[in-house]
Amino acid sequence: MSAVIGVLISIGFIILSVITGGDSITSLLSAGSAMIVLGGTFGSIITQYGPKAMLQAVKAIITLVKPPPSNIALFINQVADWSNLARSQGSLSLESVLGSTTDAFQKKGLQMIIDNTSQDDLRSIFGILSDNAYRQDMIGADVWEAAGGYTPTIGVLGAVLGLIxxxxxxxxxxxxxxxxxxxxxxxxxxxxAANLVFLPLGARIASAAAARNRDRQIVVQGFVLLSEGKSGTLIRQNLQSFLTESKPKAADAGSEGKLGEAAGQAA
Structure with missing residues (x-):
């Protein structure tokens, strides 16, 4: 929601500056210019990415207004409890909690633990699922950032057409x-449109995608430790150490590397 509010604040102050300068707000209104800029931009985006990606980009804005539920702290406590249950009653006992798990990513992990999937296969499968999910999350960011690159040039094109x-x-x-x-x-x-809407939206969506990817890496780490038979206390301590870290986009890849190192140290 704050992303949308930020866009409205930016546009609002620009309109206010026009009004306080004694100009009419109608001086900023031009249907022809809007059609050239917006129509040309979205046409270029559809040419580059296709209509499906354009739809995903719109849905990505909706996720900013209403983010998908995520409670990684709850997962940490759950996976610690699952570990204690598996250590005391065997991995098949996890079938009792499989039905109550709503997150598809976590449900897949539980099923692999129940099926006694090897650690190498578990890491490989989770790595593919995580990468695919991250790429899907980044489509919206890529689309809006590309739009931010097209609009200024198309705006100049519209100005030249007007001058002609x-x-x-x-x-x-x-x-x-x-x-x-x-x-x-x-x-x-x-x-x-580029600097007040498209580029900020693209950066915000990318940041949200990086944060979700970081949470997925913590989930992967939890299931790896669970497959190794680590105690619930050790799993909880291992995963909670990552909750105090910040989530900037640039540090996301580094945090994934640390997760892998922690798995090796825990082993």
Whole structure:
């Protein structure tokens, strides 16, 4: 929700600056410029990514407004309890909690533990599932960041088209001022849409995807330790050590590496 609020604040202050400067808000309105910039941008995006990716990008905005539920701290306590149950009654006893697990990623892990999947296969399967999920999460970020790259250039294109139309009417001097102003509206739309909407949305979606990927890596680490027969106390201590770390995008890959190192040390 804060991402949408941030976009509205940015646009709101720009409109306020126009009003306080004594200009009419209608000076920023141009249906032709909007069609050139937005239509050209989305056409380019569909050409590059296809309509399915465009739909996923729209859904990614919805996830910012209403993020999917995630409680990694709860999982840590659960996997510790599962470990104690498996150590005392065997891995087949985990079938009793399989039905009550709603998260598909965790349910897959439990099923593999019940099936006595080898540690190498477990790591391989989870690695593929995690990578696929992360790539899907990043599609929305890639689309909006690409849109942020197209809009300024298409805005300039719209301005040039507007100036061409003005130059064709030099015999009407009274129309030159409004015509030039309308032409440059396309540039405002292009630069504004890129820097106030598309690029910030892309970065925010990428950050959310990195955070979810980090949580998935903690889940993978938990199931690896569970498959190794580690005690619930050790699993809880191992996984909780990652909860105090920050979640910046740039550090995400590093945290994944630390998870792998921790698994090796725990073994």
């Amino acid at each position: 139309a003005v130059m064709q009417r030099l015999d009407h001097p009274a129309e030159l001022g409004p015509g030039i102003a309308t032409a440059f509206t396309a540039t405002i739309y292009g630069v504004g």
